[in-house]
Amino acid sequence: MVESKWPLLSVEEAKRIVRDQVRPLEVVEVPFDRAQGLVLAEDVRAAEPMPPFPASAKDGFAVVADDTTEWRRIVGEQFAGYQADLRVEPGTAVRVTTGAPIPPGADAVIMVEFSEVRDGFVRFRRRVEPGADIRPPGQDIAQGQRVVAAGTVLGPAEIGLLATVGATAVRVYRRPRVGVMSTGNELVQPDEQPGPGQIRDANRFSLMAAVRNAGAEAFDMGLAPDTLEALEAFVREGLEKYDVIVTSGGVSMGELDLVKPLLERLGTVHFGRVSVKPGKPVTFATALGKHVFAMPGFPVSSLVAFEVFARPALLLMAGWPAERVERPRVPAVLDHDVHHTAARTEYQRAVVRFNRDDGRFHATTTGFQGSGRLLSMVGANALLELPEGRDHFRAGDVVEALLVGAVRT
Numbered sequence: 190m191v192e193s194k195w196p197l198l199s200v201e202e203a204k205r206i207v208r209d210q211v212r213p214l215e216v217v218e219v220p221f222d223r224a225q226g227l228v229l230a231e232d233v234r235a236a237e238p239m240p241p242f243p244a245s246a247k248d249g250f251a252v253v254a255d256d257t258t259e260w261r262r263i264v265g266e267q268f269a270g271y272q273a274d275l276r277v278e279p280g281t282a283v284r285v286t287t288g289a290p291i292p293p294g295a296d297a298v299i300m301v302e303f304s305e306v307r308d309g310f311v312r313f314r315r316r317v318e319p320g321a322d323i324r325p326p327g328q329d330i331a332q333g334q335r336v337v338a339a340g341t342v343l344g345p346a347e348i349g350l351l352a353t354v355g356a357t358a359v360r361v362y363r364r365p366r367v368g369v370m371s372t373g374n375e376l377v378q379p380d381e382q383p384g385p386g387q388i389r390d391a392n393r394f395s396l397m398a399a400v401r402n403a404g405a406e407a408f409d410m411g412l413a414p415d416t417l418e419a420l421e422a423f424v425r426e427g428l429e430k431y432d433v434i435v436t437s438g439g440v441s442m443g444e445l446d447l448v449k450p451l452l453e454r455l456g457t458v459h460f461g462r463v464s465v466k467p468g469k470p471v472t473f474a475t476a477l478g479k480h481v482f483a484m485p486g487f488p489v490s491s492l493v494a495f496e497v498f499a500r501p502a503l504l505l506m507a508g509w510p511a512e513r514v515e516r517p518r519v520p521a522v523l524d525h526d527v528h529h530t531a532a533r534t535e536y537q538r539a540v541v542r543f544n545r546d547d548g549r550f551h552a553t554t555t556g557f558q559g560s561g562r563l564l565s566m567v568g569a570n571a572l573l574e575l576p577e578g579r580d581h582f583r584a585g586d587v588v589e590a591l592l593v594g595a596v597r598t
């Protein structure tokens with residue numbers, strides 16, 4: 190038997206090596222409205238309180254809460270957007286709209302729904318406490334308060350807060366630029382009709398999509414034939430242009446599996462085999478300060494290996510806090526028996542649902558789990574992590590599910 194020279198690492202060992210090798214990329218300044226999905230590199234604070242002035246929370250009348258006058262004279266209107274020269278005293282009221290500054294003298298707002306207006310006077314069907322429907326300055330944001338913390342992934346609410354406090358340029362970690370290439374003499378472009386012995390290249394496109402899903406920028410490096418010269422030219426160009434290269438194919442034990450020896454010559458191969466199914470020959474290397482993930486050729490293997498090893502690396506490079514780069518894990522009850530090879534950690538593709546009746550997550554695998562069967566990933570929202578050392582799971586057994594998509598209910 191021909192033995193691989195590469196030691197077989199556990200999934201945990203391999204993941205630890207990846208974590209130890211990658212660093213966050215540089216911090217750059219970008220317009221806040223272009224920062225969605227990026228990670229903030231430093232705290233953002235509010236220079237002013239929000240609201241900046243006592244503001245009405247409702248459309249209605251600004252009044253003195255303890256005023257017992259039945260019909261109060263309407264002395265003017267204070268709408269949102271300016272400061273009128275008005276004062277409220279017992280016996281009077283000022284019309285206000287939501288967001289309007291509260292006129293001096295008033296200490297409450299009574300909603301328009303409880304008012305009756307006649308000949309320039311108003312009376313109310315309801316009494317209110319002092320402070321009612323007034324938003325005091327700083328109620329939402331105190332002056333000087335940290336509104337978005339360093340390490341936060343910027344989403345809709347954070348972008349809105351940046352706008353609120355006028356933080357129009359923000360310092361964030363740069364998005365990783367990832368070059369994706371396929372290797373294999375048998376591969377043709379998706380718009381070509383494959384000839385005898387040929388197939389269409391799927392991995393470059395599934396991996397570029399996975400790169401984008403991880404918030405990184407994907408670049409199409411094309412299709413490399415299985416010659417050392419061509420591969421070297423592709424990889425060297427990628428190392429120059431991108432932060433990370435993701436390749437697929439050419440890492441197993443075949444005659445034309447040239448990727449590992451090439452990476453060894455250009456840099457350091459951190460691992461060349463992992464005890465994982467699918468994806469055993471997955472390879473991770475560093476050359477010229479750039480990282481290379483060399484994925485196996487089978488379409489499912491390449492995507493699962495990307496998910497398990499490359500995705501966390503891209504997130505760490507993008508500045509994500511370490512505790513957030515792994516997928517959430519939940520215990521899931523198997524809905525059916527599952528066969529598993531005890532020799533390796535296996536990631537089976539599954540649909541996980543939350544069952545209200547028993548309050549537990551349930552998992553159903555997506556059918557035949559062949560490494561070439563991309564259809565086994567379609568619709569899957571979870572990878573079931575079946576550990577080494579046990580070769581059969583029965584319906585009702587509980588396994589670890591890594592949630593890669595939204596849980597169904």
Ligand code: AMP
Nearest residue numbers: 371373390391392438439440485486487
């Ligand atoms: P390899 O790892 O290069 O030996 O490839 C393993 C299997 O995956 C072979 O059947 C290849 O034809 C197939 N394969 C490799 N690369 C791709 C690709 N980019 N798209 C689809 N199938 C591929």
Ligand code: MG
Nearest residue numbers: 373438439486
């Ligand atoms: Mg190949």
